[in-house]
Amino acid sequence: xxxxxxxxxxxxxxVQLVAxxxxxxxxxxxxxRNKFGSVRSAEYYIRRRLQSTEAWQAEPRxxxxxGVIRDEIRVANELLDQRRRLQHLxxxxxxxxxxxxCVRRAVACTRVASDCRVEIEQHAEAGNVVAxxxxxTLAVRCLLENAIEALGESGVVYVRARLETASRYVIEIQDAxxxxxxxxxxxxxxxxxxxxxxxxxxxxNIAQRIAERYSGSLVFRDxxxxxxxxxxxxxxxxxx
Amino acid sequence: MTTRVLLLDDNDGxxxxxxxxxxxxxxxxxxxxxxxxxRQSLAAAPVFDLALLDRHLGDGQGAELIPVVRAQLPHxxxxxxxxxxxxxxxxxxNADACFRxxxxxxxxxDKIQALLAS
Numbered sequence: 001x002x003x004x005x006x007x008x009x010x011x012x013x014x015v016q017l018v019a020x021x022x023x024x025x026x027x028x029x030x031x032x033r034n035k036f037g038s039v040r041s042a043e044y045y046i047r048r049r050l051q052s053t054e055a056w057q058a059e060p061r062x063x064x065x066x067g068v069i070r071d072e073i074r075v076a077n078e079l080l081d082q083r084r085r086l087q088h089l090x091x092x093x094x095x096x097x098x099x100x101x102c103v104r105r106a107v108a109c110t111r112v113a114s115d116c117r118v119e120i121e122q123h124a125e126a127g128n129v130v131a132x133x134x135x136x137t138l139a140v141r142c143l144l145e146n147a148i149e150a151l152g153e154s155g156v157v158y159v160r161a162r163l164e165t166a167s168r169y170v171i172e173i174q175d176a177x178x179x180x181x182x183x184x185x186x187x188x189x190x191x192x193x194x195x196x197x198x199x200x201x202x203x204x205n206i207a208q209r210i211a212e213r214y215s216g217s218l219v220f221r222d223x224x225x226x227x228x229x230x231x232x233x234x235x236x237x238x239x240x
Numbered sequence: 241m242t243t244r245v246l247l248l249d250d251n252d253g254x255x256x257x258x259x260x261x262x263x264x265x266x267x268x269x270x271x272x273x274x275x276x277x278x279r280q281s282l283a284a285a286p287v288f289d290l291a292l293l294d295r296h297l298g299d300g301q302g303a304e305l306i307p308v309v310r311a312q313l314p315h316x317x318x319x320x321x322x323x324x325x326x327x328x329x330x331x332x333x334n335a336d337a338c339f340r341x342x343x344x345x346x347x348x349x350d351k352i353q354a355l356l357a358s
Contacts, residue, residue: 026324026325029323029325030296030323030324030325031323032323033323033324033340033341033342034251034253034254034323034341035253036341036342037253037254037257037323037341037342037343038251038253038254038256038257040342040343040344040345041254041257041258041260041261041345042257042260044261044345045257045260045261045264048264049264073342074344076342077342077343183299185300186297186298186299186300186301187298187299190298
């Protein structure tokens with residue numbers, strides 16, 4: 001854990017930058033597809049309604065311009081997909097790694113404001129998963145920093161990493177902050193959702209995307225006080 | 241007989257335009273902008289033949305409604321609609337079909353007709 005006011009070099013800086021761009025671009029593509037869908041539906045409706053009218057027959061440009069809308073939306077959609085296909089250039093190749101080591105590294109480079117008195121208590125059991133070490137470390141750090149923000153000025157964040165079953169590795173991050181009601185969970189997972197204006201509101205999204213990239217998931221677990229967010233991953237399959 | 245559609249989407253433009261298209265084709269449409277509204281619609285009048293469910297909503301995932309629809313309305317067909325990167329029209333979440341926003345509207349109607357005829 002480092003004092004963020006003294007941080008001069010962030011070992012996860014480049015990974016976080018790529019993940020942030022990836023997440024922001026994905027949210028933008030989603031929003032644009034919503035808009036394109038509405039425009040395409042509206043054009044379809046107007047065209048169908050006008051095709052049987054005299055105005056449509058009398059003014060050839062109506063059909064021509066209607067076609068322009070359709071074609072431009074189709075091309076715009078294709079452009080979105082082309083950009084998405086470049087993603088593989090930024091995604092690291094997964095390999096067999098010890099998830100516990102990622103947890104320890106994440107704790108070591110978690111950033112805490114100098115005026116906060118926050119401790120991180122960690123217990124990490126060894127477990128091999130198939131992922132990119134830097135990305136998994138970043139995912140855990142995002143969750144830790146989220147938990148620290150929930151605490152406010154002081155408190156303890158617990159990170160427990162363990163073999164939950166013979167095939168499942170779980171990294172739990174628990175804080176004693178205000179908690180997240182089940183009805184709010186979808187909202188806090190929306191891209192750019194934040195209660196802190198100076199933050200991007202992408203930490204949970206980045207963690208979720210990384211988890212899903214390696215066939216895992218991000219889940220909230222019920223707890224009396226505060227929040228538990230769990231990053232679940234498949235353990236590397238071993239030969240019997 | 242009129243085909244009744246439950247349309248769940250938190251995007252105002254999507255709801256407005258899809259409702260206009262569906263109604264022009266003779267469907268009867270009940271709109272819901274969030275999961276909670278959709279649950280209310282299902283509880284109040286469980287009479288839908290088709291459900292169009294957006295995947296990502298402000299209060300959850302449209303897929304959360306699939307087991308509810310399946311339990312209450314075994315005959316009801318379900319199409320997931322989405323603008324997400326990972327959805328390419330393949331069947332997900334135990335839906336009957338999927339439609340990607342921004343794609344050709346004729347494709348959506350083809351899927352609807354095929355499902356309702358089956």
